[in-house]
Every structure is written in structure tokens, then in C-alpha cells.
Amino acid sequence: MSARLPVRPASSRGVPDRPARSRQRMIVSKPPETSIPMRSPPLSPDAARAEELRRRREAESEAALREIDEAYRQDQMAEFGRRYGKPLLAGILLALVALGGFLFWQHRQEQERERGSEALVTALDQVEAGNLAAAEQGLAPVLAEGSDGARALARMLTAGIAAQNGNARRAGEEFAAIADDGSVPAELRQLARIRQVALQFDQLPPQRVVALLADQARPGQPFFGSAGELVGMALLEQGNTQQAGALFGQIARDAAVPESLRSRARQMAGLLGVDTIEDVREVIGQQGAVPQGEAGPAAAAPAAE
Known part of the structure; x- marks a missing residue:
């Protein structure tokens, strides 16, 4: 009795076994089915007339509401005008x-x-x-x-x-x-x-002159030179030579005072023993004189010849 050979499955005959993942790749996916929108069935003539009537009523209602709002605003404006x-x-x-x-x-x-x-x-x-x-x-x-x-x-x-x-x-x-x-x-x-x-000035007492011009006879005031000169003369009449000399010295040193007034104040201060000359050459030049040290040699030159 002859021995039977083992029978291989049909799926494995002559074809090598493939892994399961390879078989899955060979599966072709079906395209998705597209859904077609469903059209509503046409309205019957009665339903169409009812829909048209409904739309007309809505439009009429909106127009009526607008008219009511406009009339209300006009009434408010009229009331405001009547009141205010x-x-x-x-x-x-x-x-x-x-x-x-x-x-x-x-x-x-x-x-x-x-x-x-x-x-x-x-x-x-x-x-x-x-x-x-x-x-x-x-x-x-x-x-x-x-x-x-x-x-x-x-x-x-x-x-x-x-x-x-x-x-x-x-x-x-x-x-x-x-x-x-x-x-x-x-x-x-x-x-x-x-x-x-x-x-x-000649009719007023010296102390009255000082009292009237004391605020103006100070450095920095707009009319310091003129007021200070009058006060200085009043102080001299009172016999206050020291204070008068100091005031004339301030006037003479103040560059804001006119030069003619400064020159007078410089002379008065010098008479009262107050030295107000800071630059001798400048003062001599303003007075139109020439220093002796500069004119002496030039004037003596012809005599030496």
C-alpha cells in the first residue's frame, strides 16, 4: 500500500506566501459616493400664493414700523421745539x-x-x-x-x-x-x-526828596541814575557826605546809566573822596584827553632835536 503525499493548500501552490501587509496594499479602495442635494418639490399654486402673500405682509409690516418710528421722532422734535x-x-x-x-x-x-x-x-x-x-x-x-x-x-x-x-x-x-x-x-x-x-527840588525838604525817590535810587531800577543823582544831592544837603559819595560811586560804576550822568556822578564821587575809576585809560579816552605818558615823548621829540 502506497503512502500518500501530504496535500498543500491551494493558496500555496506554486506561489510563495506573501505577508498580510502586502495583501492589504493590493486592495483597491472604492471612491466615496457623492451626495446629490435633494430638490424640494415645486409648490402648488395655492402654496405659492400663500407664500407670496406672507412676504407682502412682512414687507408691509416693516414699512408700517418705519413710518411709526419716523412719526414718533417727528413728534419728539415738535415737542422739544414747543418746550425749548x-x-x-x-x-x-x-x-x-x-x-x-x-x-x-x-x-x-x-x-x-x-x-x-x-x-x-x-x-x-x-x-x-x-x-x-x-x-x-x-x-x-x-x-x-x-x-x-x-x-x-x-x-x-x-x-x-x-x-x-x-x-x-x-x-x-x-x-x-x-x-x-x-x-x-x-x-x-x-x-x-x-x-x-x-x-x-528847591521847594522840597531834603528828607522829602529822599523819601519820594528812595525806591528808585537803587541799582537795577529803570531810572536809577536820575533818581540816585537827586537823592545824592539831597543827602549832601543833609550833611550825609559818606552815604552821598557811596551813591554817586554806584551811579558812576553802573554801565546801564547814560555816560553823561556817569561822568557827573564820577566827579561828585571824586570830590567826596570815593574812587570810582577802574580803567584810567578808558575814562581819559571818554573825556577826549591824552595821557601824559604817551603824549610826552612824542611832544618832546622836536625840542630834543
Whole structure:
């Protein structure tokens, strides 16, 4: 009895075994199925008419709501106008009137300043020409209707004209009134005080002169030179030579003081024993003299020949 050979499976006959992963790669995937949208079935004529009627009603409702909102806003505006319209209109008109009045006032002020400036310039020209009466007459409108600044300048010019006419008493009183007027600018008040004291120096006691000009007779003040000179002379009349000499020395050393006033102060300080000369050559050059050390050899040269 013959032996049977073992039978191999059909899948392994003549074909080598492949791993399971290779067999999986050979599987072809099917493309995904695309879904086709379903169309709604057409409406019947009755349903279409009902849908159209519904849309019309929605549109009419929206239009009615808009009309109601517009009417409500108009009612609110009308109520606001009835309640606040007249006061608001009155306030606007009042503001316009106030603005117009301010612009008119500003225009008038500018015109007055221009007229005052022209009158002052004309008066100065008349004073320089020697027509004092015409100058004083031209200042009369400025004194009556000019601005505060123009009126103060006109008062100063009027007092100066009185002084030039020889009426020192009237001029001194006018300068004193200007100096005591708080509405006048401070610089003009200080200048008016100096002019008053200068005109009334012989009539005023020395202590009164010192009291009137003590604040101005200090270094740094705008009229230190003029005020200090008057105070120094008053101190001399009081017999206070040491203080007077020191004051004249300060005036002589102050570069802001005019040179003519510094020269007078330098001479007064020298008479009182105060040395104020810091640079001899500069002082001699200002006085127009030539130092002897420089002119001596040159002048002596012809004599030596």
C-alpha cells in the first residue's frame, strides 16, 4: 500500500506566501459616493400664493414700523421745539448780539488807539518845532476821550509843555498827580515822580526828596541814575557826605546809566573822596584827553632835536 503525499493548500501552490501587509496594499479602495442635494418639490399654486402673500405682509409690516418710528421722532422734535424752542432761539440771538457788540467795541477801541497815537505823534512834532500852544491844543481830544495809556502819555506831554513854558508849579503838580494815579503804568509813574522832584527840588525838604525817590535810587531800577543823582544831592544837603559819595560811586560804576550822568556822578564821587575809576585809560579816552605818558615823548621829540 502506497503512502500518500501530504496535500498543500491551494493558496500555496506554486506561489510563495506573501505577508498580510502586502495583501492589504493590493486592495483597491472604492471612491466615496457623492451626495446629490435633494430638490424640494415645486409648490402648488395655492402654496405659492400663500407664500407670496406672507412676504407682502412682512414687507408691509416693516414699512408700517418705519413710518411709526419716523412719526414718533417727528413728534419728539415738535415737542422739544414747543418746550425749548423759544428759550433756545432767544439764547442764540443774545449770543449773536453780544458777539456783535464785542466786535464793534473792539473796532472802536482800535480806532481810538489809532487816533490817540496820531495825536501824540503830531503833538511831539509840534513840540520839536517849538509850537507848544498847537501841541497842547492837539492833546485836548486825547485827554478827553483817549484810552488809559494814551491819556497818560498826553498828560505827561502836557506837563512837559507847561515846564517848557516856564510854569514849573503847574508842571510839578501835574507830574505829582500822574505819579499818584494807580491806573497809570508803573514806568510812567516813576518817571513822573522824578520829573516832579526835579522841578520842585528847591521847594522840597531834603528828607522829602529822599523819601519820594528812595525806591528808585537803587541799582537795577529803570531810572536809577536820575533818581540816585537827586537823592545824592539831597543827602549832601543833609550833611550825609559818606552815604552821598557811596551813591554817586554806584551811579558812576553802573554801565546801564547814560555816560553823561556817569561822568557827573564820577566827579561828585571824586570830590567826596570815593574812587570810582577802574580803567584810567578808558575814562581819559571818554573825556577826549591824552595821557601824559604817551603824549610826552612824542611832544618832546622836536625840542630834543
